[in-house]
Amino acid sequence: MLHDLVEQYGPALVFANVLAASLGLPVPAMPTLVLFGAMAAMHPTSIGTQLLPVLVLAVFATLIGDSVWFMAGRLYGGNTLKTLCRLSLSRDTCVKKTERFFGRWGVRVLAVAKFVPGLSIVSIPMAGAMGTTYRAFLSYDAIGAALWATVGLVLGAVFAPQIDMLFAGASRLGKLTAVVVVALLLLYAAYRWYRRRQLIKKLASARISVDQLYQLMLEKAPPIVLFDIRSREKRTLDPFVIPGSIFADERELDQIVAKYPHDHKIVIYCSCPNEISAAWMAKKLTDAGFSDVVPLLGGLDAWRDAGCELEALVEESDRSIDVHIAPKAV
Structure with missing residues (x-):
């Protein structure tokens, strides 16, 4: 059943997942790429033939989503970064570290930003705010997206047997597996949000107007x-x-x-x-x-x-x- 689903809808699912992730939605895309790579290794005559189209689609989806953030940075400048700071579940100091990282390496950082948690979502609008040309942005962002998607697909292919064992065990548990995974993700997000709100509340009284x-x-x-x-x-x-x-x-x-x-x-x-x-x-x-x-x-x-x-x-x-x-x- 999973084979048929991936064979029929795999490229579309990868495109949608990568696009959503690049737009900033809390839906990690790397697991989808890893899964597709594993399925391609296990079924080279069917799903394996779709590897190159999926890689192209992943890069294209990344560039679409990242371009939205780039233009937001270009149009709204520092206000975009303030919005990210407000929405982030991480401390504001984490956002500042990524700002400094971009300041040191410039637009070149986009070639590796996808591999560093939090760096991509801040460095992309900053590239727009700092006046980076769209051509330079696309060049480095495309390199980064291609490297990132390739790593995901290759990891899936290399660890295909282990991933197959995981899915075999999950299939025996049925829908309970999906419920547990979703519940754990929600609990983690809620925990991060709670800690951030508690810190803000604790510090609220120790300020000067x-x-x-x-x-x-x-x-x-x-x-x-x-x-x-x-x-x-x-x-x-x-x-x-x-x-x-x-x-x-x-x-x-x-x-x-x-x-x-x-x-x-x-x-x-x-x-x-x-x-x-x-x-x-x-x-x-x-x-x-x-x-x-x-x-x-x-x-x-x-x-x-x-x-x-x-x-x-x-x-x-x-x-x-x-x-x-x-x-x-x-």
């Missing part, structure tokens, strides 16, 4: 150190900062701990909707001995939405910790 920060900056007491912890790539897309900000990298935590007074008030902001990156760094600095560290509620977007003045980005290796007054816009 835009109005509170603005008032402290007017009063100039106590001394404030204002850290902008956005990635360099995010700052390129949104080249404005809160006046007096110091660029800080959480990967250089030891240098930060050694450089700044532990009794000064430290305010940290980023640009991801849930400020988890800022809250995470605030916790690290607090654990390192700083007495008063808080994330800015709503981050840079909240400051901008409140009508407060922004400063054009100026990269400096060393900025004074004296905070300039940021008058509200009229």
